[in-house]
Amino acid sequence: xxxxxxxxxxxxxxxxxxxxxxxxxxxxxxxxxxxxxxxxxxxxxxxxxxxxxxxxxxxxxxxxxxxxxxxxxxxxxxxxxxxxxxxxxxxxxxxxxxxxxxxxxxxxxxxxxxxxxxxxxxxxxxxxxxxxxxxxxxxxxxxxxxxxxxxxxxxxxxxxxxxxxxxxxxxxxxxxxxxxxxxxxxxxxxxxxxxxxxxxxxxxxxxxxxxxxxxxxxxxxxxxxxxxxxxxxxxxxxxxxxxxxxxxxxxxxxxxxxx
Numbered sequence: 001x002x003x004x005x006x007x008x009x010x011x012x013x014x015x016x017x018x019x020x021x022x023x024x025x026x027x028x029x030x031x032x033x034x035x036x037x038x039x040x041x042x043x044x045x046x047x048x049x050x051x052x053x054x055x056x057x058x059x060x061x062x063x064x065x066x067x068x069x070x071x072x073x074x075x076x077x078x079x080x081x082x083x084x085x086x087x088x089x090x091x092x093x094x095x096x097x098x099x100x101x102x103x104x105x106x107x108x109x110x111x112x113x114x115x116x117x118x119x120x121x122x123x124x125x126x127x128x129x130x131x132x133x134x135x136x137x138x139x140x141x142x143x144x145x146x147x148x149x150x151x152x153x154x155x156x157x158x159x160x161x162x163x164x165x166x167x168x169x170x171x172x173x174x175x176x177x178x179x180x181x182x183x184x185x186x187x188x189x190x191x192x193x194x195x196x197x198x199x200x201x202x203x204x205x206x207x208x209x210x211x212x213x214x215x216x217x218x219x220x221x222x223x224x225x226x227x228x229x230x231x232x233x234x235x236x237x238x239x240x241x242x243x244x245x246x247x248x249x250x251x252x253x254x255x256x257x258x259x
Contacts, residue, residue: 002033007040012048012197013190014041016090023061024054026108028079030064034112035086042093045258048201049193052090052099052116053186054109059099059125062107065134080139083108087140091115091212094205096196100189101125102182106164111140114149117208119175120189121167122182127175130162148215150174200238201258206230 001007004020016037018024026034041047054060063083071079090097090112099105099113100120105127113119113127121127129142137143138159147155150173158165170176180188196204206229214222233239237259245254 002029002036004030005033005037007037009044009047011194012046013051013193014044014047014049015051015053016041018052018054018060023058023104024109025064026060026062026083026112027064027067028082031083031086035089038089038093041095042089045201047095048197048199048204048258049095050093050097051186051189051193052097052112053189054100054102054105056102056182056186058103059101059105060109060112061104062109062130063140083140087112087115091141091145094208095201096193096204096208098189098193100185101127101176102185104164106130107138107142108140111138111142111145114141114145118177118192119170120178120180120185120192121170121176122185123167123179124182125167125170125176125179125185126164127167127170128162128164129159130164132160133162146175198256200236200242200254200256202236202238203233206233 004018006017006019008015008017016034018030020030024030041050068076097116098118098120099116101113102122102125105113105125107130110127110129129138129146131138131142143159146158154173165175167176167179171179178188178192210226210229213225217225238256241256242254
């Protein structure tokens with residue numbers, strides 16, 4: 001367990017909890033602890049789904065500008081590589097992941113949320129990529145994951161202006177998947193991923209990898225990724241249990257062991 005990031009697990013759902021007062025600024029230590037937490041939940045077979053959470057007041061207000069401001073090109077090139085690598089570990093968690101966003105998710109905070117499969121926002125949440133207002137651009141995936149999620153034109157608007165987006169606009173553009181009252185954000189996130197916690201873990205992993213990797217390649221290659229993942233699942237106990245249950249009891253009644 002890190003100083004600013006911890007993992008809490010209950011009912012097969014792990015919460016990666018950011019806790020660096022006051023705004024969960026993502027300094028180098030926090031980035032490293034996030035990556036370590038992501039590795040931990042990825043390797044834990046008892047964890048079937050994951051929540052990224054910054055607490056009741058704020059998700060993460062972005063990078064630690066005081067730490068970053070004095071750096072030169074050579075230092076920042078190295079730091080940026082480490083930051084992207086840390087967030088890649090989160091994006092590659094082989095389980096369903098939801099970001100539970102309260103308050104602000106700005107800059108690196110939004111980029112962290114973009115690493116999740118889903119985003120639940122509180123009604124008062126504000127998200128954005130304000131890096132342009134500092135004379136730079138997003139450096140932890142904002143220019144890449146954001147356009148893939150909401151389209152290039154909408155992403156460019158947010159990146160070019162640095163403006164903050166309300167939860168309602170985020171929902172309308174597909175940046176948010178669900179908007180709930182601020183006090184209900186964490187529970188709504190748990191409710192969203194709870195449906196996956198009892199699902200076939202290996203099939204969910206295969207589905208996530210097929211979608212994510214398929215978006216990076218041409219259609220023919222993506223279909224080949226899908227074919228291999230699909231066929232590979234016929235070596236799992238969950239496939240046997242799922243199809244046996246379907247034939248004997250009808251759909252939706254199988255009990256999966258994640259094997």
